[in-house]
Amino acid sequence: MNDRYDVLIVGAGPAGLAAAHAAASHGARVGLIDQQATAGGQVWRHDVRRALPALARQSMRNALDHATVDWLAQTRVVTGEDGGLLVEDPKSARLLHYRALVLATGARELLLPFPGWTLPGVTGAGGLQALAKQGWPLAGRRVVIAGSGPLLLAAAATARAHGAHVAAIYEQSSREQMQHFATGLWRWPGKALQATALKAKLLGVPYRCGSVVRRATGEHQLQSIEVDGPGGLERIDCDVLAVGYGLLANVELAQLLGCTLQYQGAHAVVETDRYQQTSVAHVYAAGELCGIGGRDTARVEGAIAGHAACGEGAAADRLLPARRRARHFSDALDRCFALDARVHALAQPDTLICRCEDVPLAALDGHTDARSAKLATRCGMGACQGRICGSALAEIGRFPRSGARPPLFPTRLSTLAGVELSHFHEP
Amino acid sequence: MKPALIRLQINHRTVEVVAGSSVAAAIAAAQSSAVFRRSITGQPRAAFCGMGACFECRVRIDGTGQQRACMVPVREGMQVICDE
Numbered sequence: 473m474n475d476r477y478d479v480l481i482v483g484a485g486p487a488g489l490a491a492a493h494a495a496a497s498h499g500a501r502v503g504l505i506d507q508q509a510t511a512g513g514q515v516w517r518h519d520v521r522r523a524l525p526a527l528a529r530q531s532m533r534n535a536l537d538h539a540t541v542d543w544l545a546q547t548r549v550v551t552g553e554d555g556g557l558l559v560e561d562p563k564s565a566r567l568l569h570y571r572a573l574v575l576a577t578g579a580r581e582l583l584l585p586f587p588g589w590t591l592p593g594v595t596g597a598g599g600l601q602a603l604a605k606q607g608w609p610l611a612g613r614r615v616v617i618a619g620s621g622p623l624l625l626a627a628a629a630t631a632r633a634h635g636a637h638v639a640a641i642y643e644q645s646s647r648e649q650m651q652h653f654a655t656g657l658w659r660w661p662g663k664a665l666q667a668t669a670l671k672a673k674l675l676g677v678p679y680r681c682g683s684v685v686r687r688a689t690g691e692h693q694l695q696s697i698e699v700d701g702p703g704g705l706e707r708i709d710c711d712v713l714a715v716g717y718g719l720l721a722n723v724e725l726a727q728l729l730g731c732t733l734q735y736q737g738a739h740a741v742v743e744t745d746r747y748q749q750t751s752v753a754h755v756y757a758a759g760e761l762c763g764i765g766g767r768d769t770a771r772v773e774g775a776i777a778g779h780a781a782c783g784e785g786a787a788a789d790r791l792l793p794a795r796r797r798a799r800h801f802s803d804a805l806d807r808c809f810a811l812d813a814r815v816h817a818l819a820q821p822d823t824l825i826c827r828c829e830d831v832p833l834a835a836l837d838g839h840t841d842a843r844s845a846k847l848a849t850r851c852g853m854g855a856c857q858g859r860i861c862g863s864a865l866a867e868i869g870r871f872p873r874s875g876a877r878p879p880l881f882p883t884r885l886s887t888l889a890g891v892e893l894s895h896f897h898e899p
Numbered sequence: 900m901k902p903a904l905i906r907l908q909i910n911h912r913t914v915e916v917v918a919g920s921s922v923a924a925a926i927a928a929a930q931s932s933a934v935f936r937r938s939i940t941g942q943p944r945a946a947f948c949g950m951g952a953c954f955e956c957r958v959r960i961d962g963t964g965q966q967r968a969c970m971v972p973v974r975e976g977m978q979v980i981c982d983e
Contacts, residue, residue, distance in 0.1 A: 507951055507970060508951075508970065509970075509971075509972045514950060518919060520902065520917045520918075520919045520920055521917075546970075580948065580950060580952040581948060581950075581952075583947070583948065583953070590938070590942060590944065592932060592933070592934065592935075592943055592944065592945035593932075593945070594947070595946065595947055595948070595949060596947065596948050596949060596950075598949070598950070599946075599947060599948045599949030599950065600949065601949070602949035602950050602969070603921070603923060603924065603927075603946055603949040603969065606919070606920055606921035606923065606924050606969070606972075607916055607917055607919065607920030607921060607924035607925070607928070608921075608923065608924040608927050608946075609924070609927055609928050609931075692932065692934075692943050693932040693943075827938070827944070827947075827953065827955060828938075828939075828954065829939060830938050830939050830940045830942070854954070855954035855957065855965070856952060856953050856954045859952045859953065860948070860952065860953050882954075882965065
């Protein structure tokens with residue numbers, strides 16, 4: 473079964489939903505695919521306990537209820553070529569052809585190795601938020617949130633709403649950096665309001681700046697952590713440690729399609745022109761993929777991409793000032809939450825870096841690129857395909873991630889056996 | 900209105916969770932220190948990234964192995980096997 477779309481969109485978070493709505497408003501036949509069972513991406517992830525914000529519900533209705541939009545849930549991209557993507561859902565695989573492609577693959581968390589980070593009970597910060605929203609039991613559990621960035625506050629608020637006892641939030645940025653950021657927040661009144669609302673939800677939870685979790689310990693399960701803060705080392709007992717160091721663009725599909733990337737620090741984002749078009753003709757990118765910018769940036773960039781993918785430049789032009797404003801905010805965030813050198817030095821020689829293949833840091837000594845490390849140690853060759861360890865090694869200054877190759881995710885053999893990629897070139 | 904409950908089996912033990920929960924959440928509800936899988940050197944591992952990137956939460960669901968528990972919503976009567 474093949475399907476042809478005027479505009480095919482990968483990712484149904486705020487950017488993908490906005491792109492679908494914009495493209496469908498011009499009468500385009502739109503395919504919207506996402507790995508998750510429900511639309512919304514990470515930021516508008518369905519919560520089993522609480523209703524979604526009105527903006528999320530409206531954005532989903534605008535896109536998913538549109539007559540010319542096909543919503544393809546639990547569908548992941550295996551590989552792609554010019555004009556088509558090979559996708560699989562829980563039952564089958566198929567080729568989807570497109571005239572224009574909008575990549576809105578969003579971001580994942582930057583998860584950095586430290587002693588004990590493989591223990592059950594240790595999760596990402598956004599990771600815990602995602603798990604909790606999908607019903608992960610937190611009632612009465614003692615939770616510590618750590619790492620860096622505004623996501624820590626959101627994760628803590630969600631954990632608390634799900635009944636957790638949030639013992640503390642540890643932010644690696646210094647108090648000075650944070651105060652500088654807070655005093656500039658008036659320039660984005662919407663963000664200031666969000667921050668105030670979060671603060672109210674977190675009343676009574678200690679928020680410690682300049683603090684880094686150095687170690688997690690426990691027999692088969694997390695029992696306690698060691699925190700390095702302005703007052704020295706501190707040991708805290710907890711059931712859950714949720715630690716994340718910010719967000720990374722999911723560039724793998726864009727990279728596979730040959731889109732030019734640019735580096736922001738150690739990590740790649742996709743380069744686009746004023747209409748969100750990548751270096752590859754008819755392929756657009758929007759949202760976190762083009763640089764971590766949050767929900768508002770994603771929505772406006774998704775809409776620009778959706779209009780531009782239909783050749784409606786004038787509609788896209790009207791949104792350019794809004795994008796400029798939204799991107800300014802993310803630049804300010806980057807400066808405030810730049811990572812401290814202590815964070816890059818947490819992994820010890822025996823700390824596992826590659827969680828799939830259990831490769832310790834010491835095994836990587838002497839390797840200066842991902843390929844040689846992979847050949848000698850299997851680092852990055854497991855199921856996650858280096859999404860965790862490759863990005864961590866780039867961040868801590870070992871070597872950059874290697875390029876993306878198909879399949880983008882571990883795939884059923886029947887999926888690979890059932891297609892010939894030359895089919896992409898059919899008229 | 901109370902949310903609907905879904906019954907499924909985690910390692911042959913019945914557990915009841917709210918509809919819309921992930922298999923990962925059901926595993927955690929069944930056993931507070933649940934082991935999802937063993938690493939290649941035998942370490943216990945559990946859900947970590949929560950969003951389908953890290954593959955630490957791989958389990959067997961209805962006979963199919965290597966499924967990311969955080970990405971799959973629960974269904975009535977589902978059979979989940981962890982720590983194989």
